[in-house]
Amino acid sequence: MKNLTYKDVNKDVLRPLFTPDYAYLGVLGATLTVLVVTGLCWLYQMVYGLGVAGYHPPVFWGVYITTFVFWIGIGHAGTLISAVLFLTRSRWRTGVYRAAEAMTIFAVMTAALFPAIHVGRAWYAYWLFPYPNQRQLWQNFKSPLMWDVFAVSTYFTVSTIFFAIGLVPDIASVRDSTTGFTKKLYGVMAMGWRGTDRQWHHYMAAYGFFAAIATPLVLSVHSVVSWDFAMADTPGWHSTIFPPYFVAGAIFSGCAMVITLMLPLSILFKLEDYIHVWHFEHLAKLCVFTGGILTYAYGTEYYVAWYSDNQYEWGTFMDRVYGKYWWVFAVMVFCNCIAPLVWWFKKVRTNYVGLFVVSLIINVGMWFERFNIIASSLAHNFDPAGWVYYYPTWVEGGILVMSFAWFFLWFLLFVKIMPSVAIAEVKEAMRPPLKYEPEHAAK
Amino acid sequence: MRSLPRASVVFVLVSAPLWAMSSCATNAIANPADEAIFPIGSKNLLPNAVVDMPMSASPLEIDKMTFFNEDLSVAVGAPPAEAITQPIAFPHSLHVKDLGMDCQYCHSSARKEVHAGVPPTQLCMGCHSLIASDGKDGNPDRPELEKLKAFWADGKGDPIRWVKVHDLPDYVYFSHKRHVLGGVQCQECHGQVQEMGVAQRVASLQMGWCLDCHAQHSLDDSYGTQQELRRSELKDCWTCHK
Amino acid sequence: MDLNRRDFLKSASLATAATATACTIDARTPIEHVLPYVQMPEDELPGTATYFSTACGECASGCGAVARAKEGRVVMVEGNPDWTEGHGLCTRGHFGLVGAYSPERVEGPVTGGANLDWDTALQRVAEAVKAAQAAGKSVAWLGNYRTGSLDTLLGEFGTATGLRRVHWEAFGVESLLAASRAAFGVATLPTYELANAQVILSFGMDFLGTAYGAMGMSKGWSSAKNPANGGFVTRLVCVEPRAGVTAAQSDHFLPPNPGTELAVALAIAKLAADKVKYPNAALLAAVDVSAAAQASGISEEKLNEVAVWITDKASVILPGGPANAGTSSSDLAAVTYLLNDICGNIGKTVVFGKEQSYGTVSAYADAKALLDDARAGKVGVLFIDGANPVYNLPAEDKAAEALAAVGLVVQFANEPDDSTTPATLLLPPGSSLEGWGDANVTSGVHTLQQPGMTPLKLSRTVGDVLLGVAKLLALPEPSARSNVEFSVGDGSVVPGSEVYTPSTVAQQPMGFAHESFRVYVQERWKRRVWDGVGTFDTWWVGVRQKGGSFNPAAASALPLTLAALPALPAAIAGAELALCIFPSSNFGDGRYSNRPWAQELPDPISTSSWGSWAEIHPKTVAALGLRETDSIKVKTAVGEVTLGYFATPGVREDTVAIVYGNGHTNVGRYGTGRGVNPLSLISSAVDGGSGALATYTTRAAVTRSDVTSDFFALSGNLTMDGRPVAVACSADEAVAQPTGKAGSVLHLHEPEWDKRLDDANIHDFFPEPQHPTYRFAMAIDLNSCTGCGACIAACALENNIPFVGPDQVRRGRGMSWIRMDRFIEGEGEHLDIRHLPSMCQHCSHAPCEGVCPVLATYHNLDGLNAMIYNRCVGTRYCANNCPYTVRRFNYHTWTWPESMYLMLNPDVSVREMGVMEKCTYCVQRTRSVKDSWRDVHETVPDKALEKLTACASACPTQSITFGNLKDSAGTVSKLFLNPRTYTLFGELNTKPGTRYLAKARHHLAGGAPAHGSPAHGSPAHGSPAHGAPAHGEPTHGLPAAPESGHGSPAEHKEG
The missing domain is CATH 3.40.228.10 (Dimethylsulfoxide Reductase, domain 2)
Known part of the structure; x- marks a missing residue:
């Protein structure tokens, strides 16, 4: 790490703020355009019905639920990195946790779109929330989908609060380096942060407290999402291995997504000094570890299916390999089990290209993993007369792209508005300044 | 020249998803020839208030009775903003209070059927053919009766287009028979009709309103030990929705 | 910003209130109108159905039917339980209702695109007949088989006008009649x-x-x-x-x-x-x-x-x-x-003695001869009644040319078809639900066709038209009966045996002096059907209530007089594939192919719909190197067609079988241009003995075509892949009726149950749902299920199930609540085709119920798995979780043409896009029958339930029985104790209300787990499981089942 001063930190981290150059505006504009165009796909689907998607009963869930689970998975790394690593006092979290946490929130926001996109009558999606109504009807609290509603909304609320708390000292830094209206705006958001010892004392207590609350949520939310499948009787879904397997997968995909996002971010905004290859290396190691868990889980699934001697279960698992969806299975195995292995080599995991390419592959692989679970299980259900082959349409493709546009839009706004590296914590991790620094003396 | 790389970034970002969309299997839209034959209804995303069922006078349209294809989203809303007017300003108060007629004299299928039934013009004329309406012979001028007679036209007239006052959504099956036989008074749902001129809606007719009543009313004694069972049956959604 | 806590809360609550107000658009109830009758029909009660006993008019079988009318519209047609054959109508009979509401029906008499009034039309017909007679040209009739009054009237009309009558139907009975003449000396x-x-x-x-x-x-x-x-x-x-x-x-x-x-x-x-x-x-x-x-x-x-x-x-x-x-x-x-x-x-x-009757029957050769004469300009007027010569005759006969040479073609049809040209005078006879008529089914069995509603269009029955024309022509009253029963190809007429009417009744002529066909029918019944006991009026009322007069004649025998054996024909020679043409089971000879539901109903064997296909053997597929998406080109000396193929071991290796019924050039929006007409492949060869069209005479060259196939099969996999789905047992086992037999196929779905749990009084982890009075249940006997699809047809009409069109069906989005699973196992002599109608099983522990987040589906007190459409959000979780895959999702709001809205059942909600639907055990019917019995404070008896649901009532083989499981003496309760009964996927402990009785097959060895033959590896067309390995026999197939099998009704302990 370069010999940085506190002042440098402020300057470097806040540089991306306030100076929207053409490249930024261009990317923002492009994202917006894509969002609008693909958003029309959703409108089209709402007006004409879900039939414009490729559903082929009995495959009643398809790309949308796949993408929902994918984004929920992406939303795992942030809280893991910020909360769990905070509690375990891992030093390498400092550079990446802010952006990772933002990513979590935006990913959950993206994921939350999908239940509404996926249901047949989106205009009644609000019925999924329990609220007192004249019909005197309540929800079915036995349904895993209801658990989902609670798990995701809780996770979203807690991570947002946690994120907001973590931002306070940095927003104060932003406030201090601006003037006029912007200063007022950030002033409100900084909630009167002055950086006094007393404030720091309370702040650290609150932060630790929320980190403790957020940690179990990392495990719970994807466990609950996995129950959507595990609680069903569909062969290929009905499995007790799902919660840990999904959580591992979520962390795996989340960390990969952090690499995918932060690499370009650090280069574009010249934050290499703060988001160092050292951070990425740690993330890559985490990926290799969780990828191993995942590979083991895949194997376990097959073992259990074989050992159970249940012909429906085994039929589905064999169909995944030999059936029409063989290519999905192949993509999944290659991307999730084989590709991350190259990160065992230090050369690869400390190389920007190696990091970026493999992380992208993992992202693709994790999307296909969910698709593999959902589509191939449903397409090869109990009754052989119902076996079909489902493939998506351009509407589903458009809405999948829309989710990325939506996510990137928020992320782009975030890097422009909020400091994407935690200033206070970076400073904390630095060697404290001496009153008479050598270079100061030299000046 | 510096803007070229940026422009290309923008171009790629915009065109890639579009390309991806178009190159995905384009099986979402049915073949155009088929679409004319198998029309796919679209969802009216406008608020329900704008939804009305247009009715024309062709016999086919009348038979259609708007029973069908009403959106499952159209719920019972508030009564119309203004008081309901009918093609004939039928005075319920005169017939029920002043003349002492029973509701079921006209709405005779209420105790036999799901529908209470609106009486055929013939039934009105059973009495009204004997009542002068033209103001001659010292009788008061009764313009509404004139209208009735025009609708009758010796049995060859058009049906009277009454406006439905108590209109439940089409996915609600309310049986008048069970309620009338169970001893429920008409007024409990329809209000004090005997005080009204043209009948107006007073109840909300919403589901919660139904359930409130069902929660309060004690069940017929004849159910005895089966009261709880009856109560559960009434909570069965299929009692009213099917 | 000075914002204290109180201010903040104030403004926050204000904002919340404002948002809430803005979001709550207080929707007004839409304005609807009520239109009461001006004069109420006597026995009309708004909302109450009226039932008419009638006869199905869709084919010459004339089955007894009951039409249910609501507010003056017939909304359902079912079998007449009073009829000799009782319940049940075939798919074609049910879809007669669709024909009645077809959007293509003409408003009234039409010619050259112009509407005529009836008087002018009849005048024209009469003038044309007179002109033809004057010019020495013949007046001819080409029509379907007609029995009863219309046959009588036609006979007399024919004698008086010199009508040349040809009654010919594709795949008709002429060869059987000729054979009977050869064998018994009587054409019967x-x-x-x-x-x-x-x-x-x-x-x-x-x-x-x-x-x-x-x-x-x-x-x-x-x-x-x-x-x-x-x-x-x-x-x-x-x-x-x-x-x-x-x-x-x-x-x-x-x-x-x-x-x-x-x-x-x-x-x-x-x-x-x-x-x-x-x-x-x-x-x-x-x-x-x-x-x-x-x-x-x-x-x-x-x-x-x-x-x-x-x-x-x-x-x-x-x-x-x-x-x-x-x-x-x-x-x-x-x-x-x-x-x-x-x-x-x-x-x-x-x-013999109670023969089936078809009225006058002509051979194909007669029809061909008639058209040849027409082509030669010898026919002045040609009446076409139901027939469609341009479609039904081989292309080689060039029927269209012949029709063009006729002076006036008068066609009795409700909608134009292939044979209609602009010059045709189209006279709509109305649907059989709108007019009077009758049918003579077998000797002594007459069904009466009564109108169930006023005609939707200005139509007149054929009988009315004939009476009207007779009046205009001032035809002399006939003097004697003059029916022609059957003619053979050489034109010689065979006098028919007078077998239809009771011999006690004199055969006086009917004459033409009747004010309408209704009166004619009544008069004819008075003269020829009535037994003369009591007063006619009383008898007539009874006939109208019952739907006919059902006194089957006594059976008798005829001596065989066959003198010589026929010569053996040469085998169909050639190195290519023999061409076999078979009629579609949904629209027979093609006359019903403009009925969208009939088009959409999957074929029982190929499970394809909306088109034509050829059936070829998997080995042929392999030999031709066909891919799944390929079409085949079938070429004969006469013509060629290109169509998709279905690979099935149910056809000979050297045969290609093509379905007949589609390939129309003009039958309206649903039938036109779908599939191919295989008659364009054959020449007009005839059967020597009868002059019947010989369709199985040629060989065709089959080659691969580059055209992408439009074939699709609704049933995913050809075989059961070793899974016990449609279970079969050996016939011996079925007769022996073993109970609790170890190794029996009948316990395949019952997991091993530990007796110790019983001793510990542990029956199930989950409590049994409460069913105080009713536990509605259904038993489906696979043994007699033929997969014909009548249940699907009846269900669609009863429950307002839309058709969705080929494009959506191809994506598996057909909305039918009953899915007919079809499995083809084995090959050769022991070909084993099984059907399994699967609809909602109404499980006691339904997997769908637990997962619905909004409680749109739940278990009710009657044991039904309820589905509330207006509560459904459409997460489709229930459908995923249903092991039977019987839930249907509305991917779009399906609409259909205006006229078809009239046939919707007002007791059932029409569903919109985004909601789930499924079989309800016809809840509107169970509710209604419960309602009637509640009036007398009684539980519905078993008899009133047995055939209550639309499917049970429709099933021609009576394979479906409905009932109340709480009634231990009920038929369903008894069937549930039958050793052949099994619960599909019972190992999931769903405790379904629908249970199946295993099929009994003679070629299956007794006691063997014969639910499938996984080793059989014929390629499954349309299967996603290509190359899926056969993973052997299920091991749980042979448990020693306890005497009181877990999940059997004996175990059905309830609170």
Whole structure:
């Protein structure tokens, strides 16, 4: 790490703020355009019905639920990195946790779109929330989908609060380096942060407290999402291995997504000094570890299916390999089990290209993993007369792209508005300044 | 020249998803020839208030009775903003209070059927053919009766287009028979009709309103030990929705 | 910003309130109108259905039917339980309702695109008849079979006008009549009483599908198939090239080499005659059994075995059908009569005296001759009644040219078809639900067709038109009865036997002096049907209530007079594939192909819809190197067609079978341009004995085509992949009725149950739902289910199920609540085709219920799995979690043309996009019947429930029984205790209300787990499981089941 001063930190981290150059505006504009165009796909689907998607009963869930689970998975790394690593006092979290946490929130926001996109009558999606109504009807609290509603909304609320708390000292830094209206705006958001010892004392207590609350949520939310499948009787879904397997997968995909996002971010905004290859290396190691868990889980699934001697279960698992969806299975195995292995080599995991390419592959692989679970299980259900082959349409493709546009839009706004590296914590991790620094003396 | 790389970034970002969309299997839209034959209804995303069922006078349209294809989203809303007017300003108060007629004299299928039934013009004329309406012979001028007679036209007239006052959504099956036989008074749902001129809606007719009543009313004694069972049956959604 | 806490809370609450107000658009109830009657019909009660006993007018079978009308519109047609054949209508009969509401129906008489009034139209007809008579040209009639009053009227009208009558239908009965003339000296059709037949040998007759009188024969067959009825399971042997609905039920499928069916029949006859010492054995002296075996490819042993079967036990031998319609089809039929005589069946299972009646029957040759004369300009007026010559005749006959040369073509049709030209005078006769008529089903059985609603269009029945024309022509009153029963190809007329009407009633002429056809019908019944007891008016009221007069004549026998054996025809020669044309089971000879539901109903065998397909053997597919997406080109000397293929072991390797019924050029929006017409492939060869069209005479070259196939099968996998889905047991096992038999296939779905749990009083982890009064349940006997689809048709009409069109069906989005699973296992003689109608199973522990987040589906007190459409958000979780895959999702709001809204059942909600739907056990019917019985404070009796649901009421083989499980004496409760009963996927402990009775098949070994043959590796067309390994037998198939099987009704303990 370069010999940085506190002042440098402020300057470097806040540089991306306030100076929207053409490249930024261009990317923002492009994202917006894509969002609008693909958003029309959703409108089209709402007006004409879900039939414009490729559903082929009995495959009643398809790309949308796949993408929902994918984004929920992406939303795992942030809280893991910020909360769990905070509690375990891992030093390498400092550079990446802010952006990772933002990513979590935006990913959950993206994921939350999908239940509404996926249901047949989106205009009644609000019925999924329990609220007192004249019909005197309540929800079915036995349904895993209801658990989902609670798990995701809780996770979203807690991570947002946690994120907001973590931002306070940095927003104060932003406030201090601006003037006029912007200063007022950030002033409100900084909630009167002055950086006094007393404030720091309370702040650290609150932060630790929320980190403790957020940690179990990392495990719970994807466990609950996995129950959507595990609680069903569909062969290929009905499995007790799902919660840990999904959580591992979520962390795996989340960390990969952090690499995918932060690499370009650090280069574009010249934050290499703060988001160092050292951070990425740690993330890559985490990926290799969780990828191993995942590979083991895949194997376990097959073992259990074989050992159970249940012909429906085994039929589905064999169909995944030999059936029409063989290519999905192949993509999944290659991307999730084989590709991350190259990160065992230090050369690869400390190389920007190696990091970026493999992380992208993992992202693709994790999307296909969910698709593999959902589509191939449903397409090869109990009754052989119902076996079909489902493939998506351009509407589903458009809405999948829309989710990325939506996510990137928020992320782009975030890097422009909020400091994407935690200033206070970076400073904390630095060697404290001496009153008479050598270079100061030299000046 | 510096803007070229940026422009290309923008171009790629915009065109890639579009390309991806178009190159995905384009099986979402049915073949155009088929679409004319198998029309796919679209969802009216406008608020329900704008939804009305247009009715024309062709016999086919009348038979259609708007029973069908009403959106499952159209719920019972508030009564119309203004008081309901009918093609004939039928005075319920005169017939029920002043003349002492029973509701079921006209709405005779209420105790036999799901529908209470609106009486055929013939039934009105059973009495009204004997009542002068033209103001001659010292009788008061009764313009509404004139209208009735025009609708009758010796049995060859058009049906009277009454406006439905108590209109439940089409996915609600309310049986008048069970309620009338169970001893429920008409007024409990329809209000004090005997005080009204043209009948107006007073109840909300919403589901919660139904359930409130069902929660309060004690069940017929004849159910005895089966009261709880009856109560559960009434909570069965299929009692009213099917 | 000075914002203290109180201010913040204030403004926050304000903002919340404002948002809430803005979001709550107080929707006003839309304005609707009520239109009361001006004069109320006497017995009308708004909202109450009116039932009319009537006759199904869709084909000449004239089955008894009941039409249900609501507010003056018929919304359902079902079998008439009072009729001799009781419940049940075929798919074509049910879809008659769709025809009545077809959007293509013309408003009134039409010619050249202009509407006429009826007076002008009749005037024109009369003038044309006069002009033709004056010019010496003939007045001709080309129509479908007509019986009853219309036949009588036509006979008299024909005599008076010199009408040249041709009544011809594609796949008609002319060859059978000719055969009967050859065999018995009388042109008549015997009735086959299958209920007592322990062995049925069929030479291609589709007696469970498209054959005339199929309702009666289906019922008889299902009775013979039920071991409880006679202690036997009938053995069905089918000799035909392609397994259709009937042959799919066969225990022994024996497809002989193309064109050698007659040789097979003769060989069996010879062997059988030897066995029973047939007195007239000399007749068969020349038959060479080994040569026949050689020629047909069926081994001598097998032929001998069949001969033993048919002579040992009560048997019936059925004549040929469409699949065997070769150049010697009448000879084949004659030999089947001989076979019946040899086996002593005449008078027992093959009876005369109560023959099926078809009115006047002409041969194809007559129709061809008529058109030839027309082409020569010899026909002045041609009446076309229901026939469609341009479509039904081979393309080679160029019927369109012939019609163009006729002075005036008068067509009785509700909508234009292929034969309609601008010059045609189209006279709409209205649907059979709108007009009077009658049918003569068998001797002594007459069904009366009563209108159930006022005509939707300005239509007049054919009878009314004939009476009107007769009046305009001032026809003289006829003096004697002058019906022609049957004519043969050479034009010679065979006087028919007077078998229709009770012989006690004099055959006076009816004359034309009747004010309407309704009066005519009534008068004819008075004169010819009424037994003269009591007053006619009282009798007539009874007839109108019952829907006819049902006094079947006594069975009798006719002596066989067959003098010589027919000559053996040459086998269909050539190195290419033999071409077999079979009628569609959904729209027969194509006359119903503009009915969207009929188009959408999957074919029972290929499960395809909305088009044509060719059936070829998987080996042929392999030999041609066809991919799944390829089409095939079928080429003969006459023409060629390109169409998709269905690979099935149910067809001979050297045969290509093409479905007939589609490929119209003009029948309206739903039928036009779908599929191909295979008649463009054949020449107009005829059967020598009868002049019937011979469709099974040529070979066709089949090659791969680059055109992408539009074929799709609704049933995903061809086989069961070793899974016990549609379970079958051996016939012996079914007869023996073992209970709790170890190793029986019937316990496949019952997991091993530990007795110790019973001792510990642990029955189930989950409490049994509460069913205080009713536990509605359904038993489906797979043994007699033929997969015909009548249940699907009835269900669609009863429950307002939309059709979705080919594009959506291809994506599996058909909305039918009943899915007919079809599995084809095995090959060759032991071809094993099974059907499994699966609808919502109404589980007690339904997997769908727990997962619905908004409680749109739940278990109710009647044991039903309720589905509330207006609560459904559409997460589709329930559908995923249903192991039976019986839930349907509305991917769009399906709409249909205005006129078809009139046929919707007002008791059932029409669903919109985004909601889930499924079978409700016809909740509107169970509710309504409960409501009636509640009025008298009683529980609904079993009798009122047995056939309550639309499917149970429709099933022609009575395979579906509905009832209340709480009534232990009820039929369903008893069926649930039948050892053949199993719960599908019962190992999931869903405790369904629908249970199946295993199919009994003769070729399955007793006790073996015969639910499938996983080793059989024929490529599954349309299957996602290509190359999926056969992973062996399920191991849980052989548990020692406890005496009171877990999940059996005996265990059905409830609070």
